[in-house]
Amino acid sequence: MPDQLLFAIEVTMNGLMAGVLYALVALGFVLIFKASGIFNYAQGVMALFAAMTLVGIQNGQVPFAHLINAVFGTEVHHFGWHVPAILAILLTACVMVLFAWIVERYVLKHLVGQPDIILFMATIGLAYFMEGFGDLMWGADIKKLDVGLPQGGSFWLEENTAWLGGEGFYGFFIDKLDMVATVVAAILVASLVAFSQYTKQGRAMRAVADDHQAALSVGVSLRFIWVLVWSLAGFVALVAGIMWGAKSGVQFSLSLIALKALPVLMLGGFTSIPGAIVGGLIIGVGEKLFEFLIGAPFLGGATENWFAYMLALLFLVFRPQGLFGEKIIERV
């Protein structure tokens, strides 16, 4: 096979893997938007906060240590223990549930019946609050995330595919972390779908998504559903934070991964879990192939973000609800 074709296949495979990572971020947005019509601007910051909390718990870091030391003149930084990764993930998930409850209790509850834009503005405020709160709680330094995820390319795949091409082809490169992310994303999506289809709470969630007034009339608690949905979005944010944080360390920039989710949402639709996955894959493959075939050779490179948003813009023009989104018709 010609090397150029093999490289294109390699780029496509890596694009699919990148798409899965984008979809992981987009999923959190979809869950909240679908159930409450809120575009959660804070989703990226939730991923950052969850990852910081995970590392903090795992390393036995004292929360608010800098503040405590500054106020009381103490020198406390660590509890002196190391929590196993699985337990730390579970404890972090509990923190995210607590966070969901606090958001519902102190923010959303007071905004019931307000226009969508007010709720959106509230999530902007929430994002800024959490940025500062996370820094105050865990510090702004870059933290190494070590939950046992593999790093580096798959040597096995490289060695066993090198024969496909000529001397310039070393075999396919796929990051082992990306493979794990794909498996985790598949399990996560299957679990979310199973939860929403086969559990009482899941059905209640869907009922609220379809018509929250009708759901209220049959006894579904809107406040419980909001806590549930924000908890699920918090858990998805934790998973996204782990996968992205394993690449770059846990740091503020994790909150910017939301930028990667926006074109995915425009493409897949804001209300569809499969849409988030398919949208992520299309954006991932599309931007990587465009960069490989056109961007790097002819346009000087760095075209990925441009391509993703251009594609999203095209969808907005011709299919504003996205591939799988619900078409909303409002009569005037």
Add this chain to the structure above:
Amino acid sequence: MNMKKIAAASVAALMVGTPVLADLVFPSLSYRTGPYAAGGIPYADGYSDYFTLLNERDGGIGGAAIQVIECETGYNTEKGVECYESTKGQGALVYNPLSTGITYQLIPKATADNIPLYTPGYGRTSAANGKVFSHVFNFPANYWNAASLAVNHLLAENGGDLNGKSVALVYHNSAYGKEPIRTLEGLAEKHGFKLTAIPVDHPGQEQKSQWLQIRREKPDYVLMWGWGVMNQVAIQEAANIRFPMENFVGVWWSGGDHDVAPAGESATGYKAVTFHAVGSDFPVFDDIQKHVVETGKAAGAGDNIGKAIYNRGVYAAMLMAEAVSKAQEIHGTPDITAAMMRDGMEALEITDARMAELGMGGFGPAFSVSCENHGGPGTGAIQQWDGAAGTWSLISEFGGSDMDVIQPLIDADSAAYAAENNIEAGCN
């Protein structure tokens, strides 16, 4: 409340809110929040801790106390300009914005306000020409020096011959990241190596395409002009594709401890250009520990001492303190103004003996500044990361850069700026 009480309260508030006139005021346009905080915090800590040391140990500079006013920019240009505007009236002597974007905005403003800018290792490179940029100083080295120093290192590794070699530049797709391209193109032409420029969009969290391209094209060396998360991801991706780390060289803004930490031991061998020493094996750090950290007066937690970016903050503060001394000497008063500070910076002379006296012997080069040359000697060295020990070590002596290539670029760029802004180049 009667009028007397209101007046007294107002006076007290003014005294608290503004520095005493005799203070030497150093605004620190820091960024302790946002995507670049990991680099901004150690730098701001180092910059502040050195001035605190002078206050605590020496009673200030020449008997005048120092006041550092921090203003958070978040590495945002608009906020940086706001910080400048809100602090310049407080007797600011010099601004060190720690951002190329903010520097570009402040050059005309600070020049008009007669306040010097100090941009060591960043900012507008051609500001080295003091005949055009009267109020901007970027000693001891600039971006173009860094590009040349990196290439000099590659030359040294290849017996002085880079003919036929290929070098990829992975750069932050911004004005900062594009700075070295012209210099590297000139050096590529001179030394016969092939240069491929590979941009990475802000913030640089996702770089798979760029590193697959590097894996396909197999350059002999990769140079990096990154900042923030771009650095950590690039180093991790280089390790992932098993690119030889000893052939991967970053600019000094890609050479922080936090840049290599996430990749752990797989970052071992990674190199970066530096214009100052690394580590904490200098008496000045013992003094900072004793007079600043242990007395609870450190700007941060005191745990950044000896880290590459903290050291850079200390070095910048030391050079500014020496410029204050020079200004005090020239004008015969401890209470200097920003205009006097500019004079001190332009007449600055750093000797090896003085560096040793300051507890920083061998920390940076000996050099002097003049009206013609605001950029200093342009010297630097190469530092290398040891992941197991968690330390940087210098693996080369401090050496010079290729001014035959760089000086014409400085002259051309500064001449263009002078023409655009109707500046008559010259020295008074």
